Amino acid sequence: MVIQMYLLRNCFPVLALLLLSTSLFAQQRHQPNPEATCENRALPEADGAARIRAAFSTRGDFAYSGEPLSQVAESLGKRFNINVVLDRHAITFSGFEPNTPVTIDLKDVTLKSALRHILRQHELSWMIRYESLIITSPEEAEDNPAALVYDVTDFVDFCKPDFDTLRSTIIYHCSPSSWDEGNNVWSQVQPISYGNKHVLVISQTYEVHWEIEELLRALRNPLRPDKASDR
Secondary structure, three states: OHHHHHHHHHHHHHHHHHHHHHHHHHHHHHOOOHHHOHHHHHHHHHHHHHHHHHHHOOEEEEEEEEEEHHHHHHHHHHHHOOOEEEOHHHHHHOOOOOOOEEEEEEEEEEHHHHHHHHHHOOOOEEEEEOOEEEEEOHHHHHHOOEEEEEEOHHHOOOOOOOOHHHHHHHHHHOOHHHOOOHHHHHHHEEEEEEOOEEEEEEEEOHHHHHHHHHHHHHHHOOOOOOHHHHO
């Protein structure tokens, strides 16, 4: 009995430590390589999208006098160091051709504004996919909506989060006809709260996302009456 108690008190901790060390070593050997995970494989596409969105804010002059749309797309890609791809199938199916002439003269505007003017002349649209800015038809853009996350913490009460007013405002003011009908519309604007963050996950075309960004920016910085008008 004395020998058993001695073994239990002195040998058991050693055995437990050995078993724990063996388990940790096995887990380390079988741990997947971080560079091979899906999240890491998705990073280049996220970086490409971020690079395109950064280029959208770049200002400059845009002057074209009858150049083919394909040539304009190529020149924009080289100028801003981004991939610009023509969805030739969708453009042709919508009744246009890649060699459709572009005539426009804009001074000191952002790339995003210039793109809007150029594409609206021919009733075309755009989207960001596969690290590229894709010029396509409105129908194709609608069939491939983008889910973007908006931090709306500053609009939502921490104690009693109420997303409905903000969701309704977005749907009413940002291309109202582009949203699903009935209750399905709420699936396009999903609220999520975690920790101290409140976000909206919105599934829409990039054109509508642009309007949403402008609306939220305006809500955060509302226009104020001229001080002279108060006198």
